[in-house]
Amino acid sequence: MADNIAEPGEAQPLERYERMPVGVIVERRKATNPWDDVLWRAVAIVPGAAPTEPWSVVREDGGTAQFFAGNFTLELHPREAAMYRDNLTGLSPAVYVVLQIDRTAEPHGVAVRLVTVSPGDAEAYMDGTYIVDPVPIPDVVAAWLEDYVATFHVEEAFRKRKRKPHDPRKGFGRGSGSNDYGPSTE
Numbered sequence: 001m002a003d004n005i006a007e008p009g010e011a012q013p014l015e016r017y018e019r020m021p022v023g024v025i026v027e028r029r030k031a032t033n034p035w036d037d038v039l040w041r042a043v044a045i046v047p048g049a050a051p052t053e054p055w056s057v058v059r060e061d062g063g064t065a066q067f068f069a070g071n072f073t074l075e076l077h078p079r080e081a082a083m084y085r086d087n088l089t090g091l092s093p094a095v096y097v098v099l100q101i102d103r104t105a106e107p108h109g110v111a112v113r114l115v116t117v118s119p120g121d122a123e124a125y126m127d128g129t130y131i132v133d134p135v136p137i138p139d140v141v142a143a144w145l146e147d148y149v150a151t152f153h154v155e156e157a158f159r160k161r162k163r164k165p166h167d168p169r170k171g172f173g174r175g176s177g178s179n180d181y182g183p184s185t186e
Contacts, residue, residue, distance in 0.1 A: 014152070017075065017077060019076075020144060021047075021072070021073055022071070022074055023045065023052065023068055024042060024045055024046075024068075024097055024112050025058060027067075030063035030064070040099055040131060041099075041133050042097030043135060044135050045138065047140050049071055054070035054071075055068070055070070070112065072112060073115070080120065081154070082153060083121075084148065084149050086119060087119050092136075095136075095138075096114075096117070096118075096119070096133070096134055097115050097132075097133050098113045098114040098130050099111070099113065099130065100113045
């Protein structure tokens with residue numbers, strides 16, 4: 001039997017760069033402020049979602065509607081394994097969905113820009129331009145992520161840098177004449 005084919009009931013080994021297809025559910029809610037008509041937020045992801053028409057209505061209730069925004073890909077990279085571990089061991093592990101209000105985006109003026117399990121990747125979008133929503137991590141995604149972290153996370157010991165000893169011939173910083181940090185030559 002080939003090395004890369006698993007026996008029935010046997011787990012496949014993880015690749016260095018893993019991918020998982022997920023569907024994203026977003027919610028549109030009537031705004032209660034004078035500046036916006038509606039508010040958007042991500043509410044869930046669906047691992048392995050079947051191909052469904054993007055922006056199809058999942059549920060409507062009064063001034064709230066939920067849409068299947070489309071299928072996206074969660075990607076895992078070995079260099080992010082520490083971030084994944086931090087996410088899993090935090091108070092509320094999450095999948096982060098990044099939305100962008102884009103009036104030209106069809107059909108509702110909002111677009112999904114990123115789906116990630118890395119808090120660092122999500123933080124890069126927290127500049128006020130994007131909406132970053134943490135949604136609960138489904139059990140199957142959490143198990144997949146735990147396996148990935150166990151396989152690829154390498155704990156690095158903290159190393160404090162060593163300071164160089166002061167060289168009196170170089171003075172006390174820029175302009176080291178009469179300053180507060182050293183003797184004056186006058």
